[in-house]
Amino acid sequence: MDYLEKIKESIKNTDSEMVIEFTKKALENNLEPEKIIYEALTPAMDYVGQEYEKGNLFLPEMLMSAETLKGAMEILKPLLVKTGVPKAGKVVMGTVEGDIHDIGKQIVCMMLEGAGFEVFDLGVDVPAQTFIEKIKQEKAEVVGMSAFLSTTALQFLEVIKKLKEANLTDKVKVMIGGAAASDRYAEMIGADGYGSNASAAVRLARELVERTR
Amino acid sequence: MKGEIPTIRPTVKLLSRDFIEKIIDEAMDVLEKTGVWVDYKPALELLSDSGERVEPTSNRIYINRDLVEKHLKTVPSEILFYDRSEKLCIELKGDSFYFEPGSAATKVWDEEKKVIRDPLTSDTIEHFIVADYLPYIDGLGGGVVPTDVPVEIRDRFRLFLSLKYSTKPTTNGGTFTMDGFQVEKNLLIAIRGSEKNLREKPLCALAACPSPPLKWSDLTCHDLMEGAKYGIPIILISMPLTGVTAPITLGGSLVQHTAESLSGVVISQLTREGAPLIWGGSPSAFDMHYGTTPMGAIETIMFDIAYCEIGKYLNIPTQAYIGMSDSKCIDVQTGLETASGTLLGALAGINIITGAGMMNFETTQSLEKLVIDNEICGMARRLVQGISCHGEVLAEDLFTDGLYDGKHFLLSPSTLKWFKKEYFYPGTVISREDDQAWIKKGATNSQQRAQAEVKKILSTHKPVPLDTDTENELNKIMLQDARKYGLDHLPVLA
Numbered sequence: 001m002d003y004l005e006k007i008k009e010s011i012k013n014t015d016s017e018m019v020i021e022f023t024k025k026a027l028e029n030n031l032e033p034e035k036i037i038y039e040a041l042t043p044a045m046d047y048v049g050q051e052y053e054k055g056n057l058f059l060p061e062m063l064m065s066a067e068t069l070k071g072a073m074e075i076l077k078p079l080l081v082k083t084g085v086p087k088a089g090k091v092v093m094g095t096v097e098g099d100i101h102d103i104g105k106q107i108v109c110m111m112l113e114g115a116g117f118e119v120f121d122l123g124v125d126v127p128a129q130t131f132i133e134k135i136k137q138e139k140a141e142v143v144g145m146s147a148f149l150s151t152t153a154l155q156f157l158e159v160i161k162k163l164k165e166a167n168l169t170d171k172v173k174v175m176i177g178g179a180a181a182s183d184r185y186a187e188m189i190g191a192d193g194y195g196s197n198a199s200a201a202v203r204l205a206r207e208l209v210e211r212t213r
Numbered sequence: 214m215k216g217e218i219p220t221i222r223p224t225v226k227l228l229s230r231d232f233i234e235k236i237i238d239e240a241m242d243v244l245e246k247t248g249v250w251v252d253y254k255p256a257l258e259l260l261s262d263s264g265e266r267v268e269p270t271s272n273r274i275y276i277n278r279d280l281v282e283k284h285l286k287t288v289p290s291e292i293l294f295y296d297r298s299e300k301l302c303i304e305l306k307g308d309s310f311y312f313e314p315g316s317a318a319t320k321v322w323d324e325e326k327k328v329i330r331d332p333l334t335s336d337t338i339e340h341f342i343v344a345d346y347l348p349y350i351d352g353l354g355g356g357v358v359p360t361d362v363p364v365e366i367r368d369r370f371r372l373f374l375s376l377k378y379s380t381k382p383t384t385n386g387g388t389f390t391m392d393g394f395q396v397e398k399n400l401l402i403a404i405r406g407s408e409k410n411l412r413e414k415p416l417c418a419l420a421a422c423p424s425p426p427l428k429w430s431d432l433t434c435h436d437l438m439e440g441a442k443y444g445i446p447i448i449l450i451s452m453p454l455t456g457v458t459a460p461i462t463l464g465g466s467l468v469q470h471t472a473e474s475l476s477g478v479v480i481s482q483l484t485r486e487g488a489p490l491i492w493g494g495s496p497s498a499f500d501m502h503y504g505t506t507p508m509g510a511i512e513t514i515m516f517d518i519a520y521c522e523i524g525k526y527l528n529i530p531t532q533a534y535i536g537m538s539d540s541k542c543i544d545v546q547t548g549l550e551t552a553s554g555t556l557l558g559a560l561a562g563i564n565i566i567t568g569a570g571m572m573n574f575e576t577t578q579s580l581e582k583l584v585i586d587n588e589i590c591g592m593a594r595r596l597v598q599g600i601s602c603h604g605e606v607l608a609e610d611l612f613t614d615g616l617y618d619g620k621h622f623l624l625s626p627s628t629l630k631w632f633k634k635e636y637f638y639p640g641t642v643i644s645r646e647d648d649q650a651w652i653k654k655g656a657t658n659s660q661q662r663a664q665a666e667v668k669k670i671l672s673t674h675k676p677v678p679l680d681t682d683t684e685n686e687l688n689k690i691m692l693q694d695a696r697k698y699g700l701d702h703l704p705v706l707a
Binding site: 055058059060063064067102103106107179182183196197 | 621623624628629632633638641647648649650653
């Protein structure tokens with residue numbers, strides 16, 4: 001029986017009980033946690049993300065898949081610590097200072113976790129300095145910032161400036177999102193990328209982590 | 214609050230009961246005092262045999278109101294249509310409503326070349342394939358009239374193509390010649406297997422259009438009576454032009470529409486009691502500036518709604534040519550006029566709403582417009598479903614434990630239960646992505662997206678084919694008829 005296929009199917013079908021059962025079975029059958037993540041969880045979420053972007057799946061359905069996948073991650077996480085397998089990456093997330101728009105950023109956090117990232121969500125109205133401290137503390141590879149208002153979007157620049165001052169720009173990549181952001185805006189302020197939706201944000205985060213390694 | 218709270222069916226009404234009764238009363242006066250002109254001998258005979266006074270030197274006949282009232286009683290109040298595979302799919306009754314494309318266009322809009330041109334058989338086929346595919350288009354109209362077959366057979370050739378390329382029921386529009394009905398009837402019997410089965414499970418309604426003011430031509434009257442004989446539903450399509458072939462005011466023209474339709478009721482029911490009829494029409498609020506017949510005019514829409522209210526009062530299923538545009542290309546005007554008519558027609562509960570895809574005064578069909586209008590039909594369907602009171606507690610999410618500032622409801626059980634059922638999700642024609650995503654996808658307008666959708670439908674949608682025996686039978690009937698008019702073989706079909 002192909003447990004990896006079963007896990008993938010369970011994620012696509014948002015069947016949280018089966019995903020746990022098949023993950024356990026896969027481990028019992030000596031499948032490596034790393035293999036389960038990279039050959040079942042990640043491709044399943046990629047598929048779901050693509051289907052969402054194509055318009056074939058709805059937002060709640062995509063998020064349900066991410067929730068379902070968490071069940072498998074709960075089991076695999078402790079094993080990864082033991083074996084020292086590298087994670088997809090560490091991401092510090094937050095809505096910038098002066099801005100309390102939360103939902104979009106929350107959705108991106110869920111999707112990043114679903115994709116195997118370790119996510120540190122600083123919440124909303126986050127001062128630039130708090131971003132920097134958390135990045136240093138966790139040795140994060142990516143910082144994701146959200147802004148809804150064109151006024152608060154200026155805070156992106158603050159964080160980027162502080163990263164430069166701390167000589168962190170090689171180690172930490174910056175991604176932005178939210179209604180006030182765009183591809184052009186990212187380019188203009190020197191961010192490393194813009195995620196237009198949660199699925200695109202995951203793709204972007206992966207690319208950015210690649211660049212730091 | 215105890216018990217279930219019913220959902221209101223949103224509606225629109227233009228006539229009071231008193232006003233409706235006045236219009237009907239005056240229409241009966243017209244039939245008694247002015248009469249109607251009937252150019253078809255069998256109908257004249259039928260009317261004079263039943264005691265009506267025929268003017269000796271003309272075809273003018275005066276119809277007594279008692280006779281009208283008597284025959285109104287036998288018209289069925291509902292008609293059920295079955296698709297090609299005999300599945301019940303359309304129930305004309307009460308305030309139900311169904312959408313079909315605007316019928317029998319004599320031109321097509323070519324979105325690629327941006328021109329209005331004559332339709333070919335291939336255009337008619339493409340029209341039926343797209344209409345077969347679209348989810349909110351419930352039935353077919355008379356499609357597009359192909360100009361590459363002899364003019365005499367274009368009516369039944371349309372029907373022939375619709376039966377081949379779609380399973381949806383159809384209202385094929387009017388016939389063009391006296392032998393048209395016979396061929397159309399035979400095509401329908403070929404599908405149903407027998408005359409009896411066709412009578413029991415209608416697949417197609419045909420149109421009979423009196424000529425305003427107050428006249429039945431031999432052809433339309435013939436079809437009206439033949440339809441009654443074979444139980445093929447006939448749509449009475451009275452088409453007053455306000456101030457030109459009918460009185461100028463909407464009220465005055467409604468009297469004429471009612472009188473013409475009532476005379477149709479009498480002729481039909483005299484032929485066979487209980488013959489199925491649809492109280493339809495195609496009036497137009499004549500444009501005194503340009504001398505044209507705008508179908509998107511607000512007064513045309515109002516006229517349609519009003520005569521359907523009269524049809525409902527008389528307990529007869531209704532139809533209207535509503536939800537179309539007079540624009541000559543696909544633009545903002547096509548959208549705004551079509552949406553106005555479609556939404557209002559649905560609210561009014563007009564049983565058959567004939568209009569999708571049509572523009573340029575009911576002359577021109579466009580595949581792209583049809584695809585766009587399908588979305589309007591979907592919206593209209595959602596609108597009429599209204600707002601329902603789901604469950605005892607409406608806002609369950611606001612009463613759950615752990616509600617905190619910034620919590621979202623995207624994964625709450627009630628969201629997962631209702632997000633699809635409560636909302637209408639349009640297709641690719643409607644842009645709802647953010648501007649960045651829109652730019653990435655090519656920054657298209659709705660016409661361009663509709664064009665892409667049409668191409669996709671035509672390259673992927675394969676209508677359910679007829680079984681070989683039935684197809685051979687249809688081909689035989691059609692070819693036999695075509696040969697009479699000098700066509701040795703039918704145009705090569707896709």
